[in-house]
Amino acid sequence: MLNFDALSTCLGATSCLVTQVTTGLIIGMLLFLVASGVTLIFGVLKVVNFAHGAFYMIGAYTAYTTYAVVGNYYLAVVAGALSAAVIGVLFESLMIRRVYKENLLMQLLVCYAFVLICDDLVKMIWGAEYLAMGIPAEFRVPPIRFAGGVVPPFYIFLVATSLLVAVLCLLLITYSRFGKIVRAAAANATMVSVLGIRVPLYFAGLFGLGCALAGMAGALAAPRAVADAGHGLVDPD
Amino acid sequence: MKPLTTVQCDCLIAFVFFLALLALGVIFPSLWLMDTLTALFASGLLAMSLHLLVGYTGLVSFGHAAYFAAGGYVFGMVLQANGFVEAAGAWSVPLAILAAFAATGLFALIVGLICARLSEVYFAFLTLAFQMLFVSLIQGLVEFTGGDQGLVGGIPRPVFLGIDLTESWDRYAFCAFLFTAGVLAIRLVTQSSFGYTLRMVRDNERRTAFLGVNTYRVKVVSFTIAGSVASLGGVILAIFTSAAYPEWASWSNSGEAIFMIMLGGLNSFLGPLAGALAMRAINDVTLLYTTHTDLAKGVVILFVVLILKRGILDYAIDLVRNRRAQADNERAKALHRRDGERVDTREDADAAA
């Protein structure tokens, strides 16, 4: 609902502005991580990964368990990203690879099936009830007051991490050998394979990278949300 | 005797189909079967009408459930309206169905006029946006639609022509009739010359336009027809549940319809129905053993897509056709080859496309 009075009052006050801007940043950065995974995959492989939400979920659940066992949030994030990557590579090489040439609806169907299976497996492993990870102890501190606004330190960490990962990804795709090969393969896969490069391997790797981003976003966001099965498909809204 | 025309033939088949449905109800007088089939009629009509867009016009609409739900809501709201039943008396149910059909047609026409200019992905997402708009409309207008609680309080269904929709047999028979009528309507459209224009638009829109066809108009008309037929599905479900719910217009309902089409077969007229049946069968059979229906659904879909590589009905038809082609081949070898005899059916042409 639009409330222009509130908007104008808010724009006039620094405190409100600071709070709102950081709020926008935090939501934006997490969405950005998820979206960049989708874009990365779509840009190179020309396939829309409708099942991207499932990897977000996998990341969140793995992070939950890792945190419960190890008690270290940073390790939990890494574990979340890794598990999503591994399952992503499997998903690519066993299923998605077979429908690259098919029409959009066939790809959608494969993703839908994957999401259904993931949701039920998650339910079997973790149960259907919601799980809450809780804010890690190191971030259970009072929010920082800045120019009258309120900014939780945990969100500063989230935004910074997301930014860092984004920059790393950009560098990887632009400058690394992996990035160059993948981009070349996207332009002309046959030519690249003639040069003796195993293109399918690189495609699987790229798919895994995209999924890792989603898994990482899920793991990063895990402390502030409850994890529950059934949110695998990319929500249209 | 003069051979029947296509239209007559289709009508005859539809009539026999309707009788068969009635017979099924008589032979197995189980409430469960009738309820299951009634629910299937509703989802079947949703999928079949969407198939007119996806399969025949090449328009992938992600928002088809909106018209389905609109049918149910208009039907329910008209009958619940103050004084309507008193005024219309025995004609209230047919009038309400007509109102649902017409109002949904108008709604689809408006959306079609706006969306049909767009291509593929944009079309899909704009139709989805309209569906979401429709859902928020339902949820917002609480006084009229009951908001997220749905259209509750029971829908009055006065007796008409001796049909009492609160009786399970009458309800089943009438829903079977509505269903058959809807399927027949789609059949007639697809077999008409307009139906072939639709296929041309699907296969090559630009070339069709060069032939002097106003492809925009063709798409809008197709969208409107599909929307109005979908509304009959909503009416069936509203008769069945004596209510209407915003979930009917949810995006997952639209998605499910697309999956039914793909599962059943994109290239056969009855594919969507087979898909609806298959979805339901997977669900019910799994429930006998475990609650993990999603897992079973996922595995079956994967099997269909990755192993069969086409819908179930398409696969079956291809199988039969291959076998027949082989038999033909052998006969031809035996008789020596005769020219000009091989008649490709239109369905063949469809399948090839």
Next chain:
Amino acid sequence: MTHKNHTLTRRNFVAAAGAVGFMSLACPSILRAQGATIKVGMPTILSGRVAILGETASVGARMIIDAVNAEGGIDGRQIELVIRDTKGKPDEAARITRELINNDKCELILDAEASGGSFAVHEVMRDTGLYCIHSISEASALTADPANHVHWIFRSGRQGIHDAIAGGLYASGLAKNGVKRWAVCSPDYSYGRDTTAEFREFLSVFAPDVQFVGETWPKAFQPDYTENITNLLNIAPEGLYTCLWGGDLVAFFDQASLYGLFDQFQTVAVNMGDAPVLEAIKNLPAGIHSGNRYHKDVPDTQANEIWNTAFRKSGKLPTNWGWQAYTGAHFVVEALKATKGDTNRDKLADATRGRKIVSPHGVDGTVTMREGDNTLIGYAVGYGKTLSTDPHLTDFQPTPWDVILQHEAEWKERKKYL
């Protein structure tokens, strides 16, 4: 051409007919014989974010039915509870309930649906005319509105208005201590809207000088509450009311704690006091005001303590849904005992109406199915404050039932329900 086309259609048709045949074969349930057991159907939510509702409701209902079966059942007939997942969708609830009746041959229904689905089940039960007890839905209109009154349908759980009166009374106590400016943050669907409106109505009745200065309405299952939280920070009220529940409440609290929201004002969260919520919030702020939902110390009796222990043996934490479904099953069993296993709806309804049963959840050790509007009274209602450690809820103030009943009657008059 025409002819060819015709055969093809017929072939399609035959394929479809074959598939129908397959389906009837694949579902042996049609052929399943009806045994001598009394089947009680229970549509509930077993998947999605609210799965815990159905899981704990099932435990509650099973507790009593298993006990009766162990004692030999009703006149030698065992009771079978048939539990089905409705996924929390009203249309699915309607379909499943019909299926329970037509396919599984359930003779009565113990509805364990949340508010949206309960209205759908209500319509089906009105249509099919079988005995039914709603055990979960708290929507006041379900039984209070005469338009929904059906003499063979009952409610064995909380009625929203009872909690609203208790909440209003409790919050007016806070208002006397200077908490005058209130804001609300409740879920944006009918349960949230109605419950919040009822709370506001009664807080204004008990403390006419309070002001409602802002509101924010998160959507169902919203993953991010930052927008609502910052909105509340801007409103800067002295008191906050929320009827968010389950996973949504946990997520909201985790996110709001980051902003130190709960240091800034008094919070009344009616649905906080359920064990799974209290134990899921890892850093539960102390001093949140909550309704009792189900709590092992409310009422503080031996019977409740025993019930709590018995429930936890299932491996699940006891919930409000658990005791409500338990109570529903209890009424079903008592009614069946009274009719000697006859499932005729009018006989069962006569046996249920006005019945008082011994209950660990009643304030005086009993709860009553009130005549007139077929709803439960006499259960423990009240508010307390959260603690970050066990027992999680302290300073409990029960609301006396004479007060509740008096205000409920006035409310019904205002609503023209009488």
